[in-house]
Amino acid sequence: MTLPIANIEVLYPLMFACAWGLLVLTVEMFSLSRRFVGIGWLSALGLAAVAGISLSGQGAGEVFAGAVALDAFSVYFYVLLSVLAIFAVFLSMDYVPLAGIIHGEFYPLILFAVAGLLVMVSATDLIVMFLGLETMSMAVYVLAGIRKDELRSNEAALKYFLLGAFASALLLYGIALIYAITGSTVLGSVANAIASTDYLAADSLVLMLGVGMLLAGFAFKIAAVPFHLWTPDVYEGAPTTVSAFMATAVKAGAFAALLRIVLVALAPVMPDLSWLMWVLAASTMTMGNFVALRQTNVKRMLAYSSIAHTGYLLVGVTAATAEAGAAVLYYLAAYGVMNIGAFGVLAALTRRRHALQEISDFAGLGQNRPVLALVMSICMLSLMGMPPLAGFVGKFYLFTAALEAGYTVLVVIAVLNSVVSAAYYLGVLRAMYFQSADAEEYSPRPYLNFAVTAAAAVTVALGLAPSPVMGAASRAFSSIILGP
């Protein structure tokens, strides 16, 4: 079998990301200092280059017989994932030595995870998508457990690995079943094949089974109820910057793949399955928010909050219109930035080998670290949906699109959920400003401080001037709708 490689430039960003990962790994082997700051810079540089290359290669088309596409959708996510990963790298440059992580593989692993994510978001073939997902997952399994001497980190890695493997199996089984019915794994062909069969007939139950397994596999990756149980434990146990990366970049990548599948390959089935997405969305956000209310550990709270936000995003997937899809893309950017800021503040509060994670640890932050407290406030208020921050514009966009699509009840549930979420996000503000505590001495953390301040600034900017990103999201989404 020969593969036509006519459009090899489609793969440039991907190839570059992999090559740069290997380069960083090699450089790290020969570096004498164990501080890894230079390695961090090198990684950030490579990630920035990935974003640049993908922007310049926009519209290059498809390669490998329609298995990978560098359409506007891919480019949007390439840039978004690179930016989020750069944030994660900057956070790590101070956090890694603080947390006592002595393994140089840290940054190369992030790059490999990004490479996997890039494959995943630009894949237009189920098998390639799975390949990307596994590449990414392998790297993240290791990252979650990179603090080998830490019990919780080990637990996180093991839990994530076992459940992740289970989800991968489900996913693969689903792909196989779909292939059995449609005879293809290319998204567009799958859609055509499904459209031409009477998929509700009894003998096509196999197809529905496949679709169900596929969705279940993705529900695990995006942490949707009832496949969310791993999330709080893994986020809590993993190094904070890895949690940040997982909650933002990995989630964005998984959503990108889910959008491609649901709105392209499964487009003909979705009208009959929108109830399922509806239930998934409603239960995910409600569960996430109500359980988050009871958390005293901020990292766990953020984990449940990320589940709740999965629910909001699923509202957009449920609506499944072009507007809703664009809104999901915008929301992923807004959510990514504000969430990475919140995790970043957590990382910034780390003392040597001791993570400060309880809400009570935030007491007095408003007085002792005013800038950090302000950043945290902006991130919390934005996650809550306070105008005019990014989170508000994102929710507004998302819910309006869902309203236009006629999902009034679901939007009402989502709005009520936002009210509930206010209670726990404000709880952090309460601790920071209403309670006082003695000031602590901190070692200087220039990169962390820079990264979280930048995240907060972007959160504000995305709310005040949302048009460029909204426009990009809209173009990106229409590129996959009109594609095949």
Added chain:
Amino acid sequence: MEHNLLSLMVFLPALGALAVAMLPKQSVAVMRRLAVAVSLLVFALSALAWMRFDASSGEFQLVEQFGWIPRFGASYLIGIDGISLLLIVLTTFLTPLVLISSADSVHHRQKGYLVSMLLLETTMLGTLVSLDVLLFYVFWELMLVPMYLIIGVWGGERRVYASIKFILFTMVGSLPMLAALIYLGMSHAAETGQWSFALVDLYGVHMPVVPQQLCFLAFFLAFAVKVPMWPLHTWLPDAHVEAPTGGSVILAGVLLKMGTYGFVRFVMPLFPEVLPLAMPWIGTLAVVGIIYGALVAMVQPDMKKLVAYSSVSHLGFVMLGLASMNSTGVQGAVYQMLNHGLSTGALFLLVGVIYERRHTRLISEYGGLWRVVPVYATCFLIVMLSSIGLPGLNGFVGEFLILVGAYHFDPVLTAFAVSGVVLGAAYMLWMYQRVMFGEVTNPANEKLQDMSRRELTVMVPIIALIVIMGVYPQPFLHTMEASVAATLERAGVSAAGAGVHGSHAGNIPVRVEGLALRLQGPGSQNPRSQSPGLRSPIGVVAALEGSGCTPRSGGDASTIRSSHAVVGGPDVFQAILADCSDGPLAAARYSALEEGS
């Protein structure tokens, strides 16, 4: 600056907050001076805006606009009319006083307090100048954050509870409003193909009756919580009692007015068809609030709580004036908003003065203060008399106008409201008597210091304004007159139709097939309005069948008669007006109004 006067005014406090935040923590005096200077500058800018303002027009003026989310037609669109202008001046007037008084009442984390206060001013001014509904919502919600911090950080013992209650009540109250305004934007999109949140565009949206009623309820809920109207007032006493003095002053003086202001600005013009149905209910709730607030205030042992409940009563008057839907009542309501801001703000300041000395606000702890602190007692007397509406002071003007307006609306309700005036006098005078008169019963009060120079600096301007507004209300009434008339016209009440005064031939509702339509008339056009785009954006759907309108000449009007409906701009309608004699059209208006009610 010529074109960005309002923006400058809105964001200057935020810049000031940034500057204060940069100063080192120790230099409290410097940062307070800086904050006061900034807020005085803002006051000067608002005065300048008043000078630029053309009071003869009810149009929005000093308009500024640039895009924010073009996808949804939301823009940074700001401007003022007479009503918002007066509230803006009230805000910029109170803020420096509060900042000065913070020297006495805030003893820790002064920097944060000054920063929060200045940010609060930006959000309050932003709320008042917003002419884009989404922008309004942004400032409206943002306003909660600094107030939340002010109550929560610098408040009393139960401050955490009070601050959470405050923010959750108002936030839950305003979420339905968000849904309703999205619906309005969607309706505009459905009608014209273009999203818009600009208020003047939304005035022209036609909605079926049921959604209009639901949207009305959503907006009403948001504003009723803020006002607060009985029975949604329970957050208010908690917030007031726990808030620091300055927080209470701003909360009572400005934040509560946002509810009544929202009612004037949004509810009345946006949902004219619902008003005839809703106003009796609102009037009733308002009167219940008046009497309930007064009765509960009477039994309060705590002075601050007493003043807090008196707010519920006073804002009941404001709502009653608005519910009367005639220009006397609405003007009185707006005037009473200003009065309440001044007198209640001053009362909170005065309670704060004595609290700083004795650290108690219980009435029973005091008595005979008249002899110990005569200046304080005099100030208190004037403010209290203003609050109960003594002729010659500002409170009288507002209450009188409201009651006259309300009498045209519903004499029975007015009778009950008057009893509220009596009760108001009773609880205030009784409190004054117990605190000020008689012998000094508590030895702790014998050595009380009278008002310091700083406290007098804060109090004298307020008292001066109280007297001026009582003796010479004309400038204030003149500023709002045209705007109130324009608002009432948008609300479907012609100033002439309500039998008061005025000669605007503005929007005329005509009921056709169960749907009342507003026609943009020539009366509301104003050559001095600074935004040509704002003047008459509404595509007028004129359906004049059954109006008895006889065209004097051919052309447009006969086309209308034959096709029952045309879509056109104000020029079309001007032609119609020219064709019809005033009589039949006015008759159509009256019959439409009757049908509506």
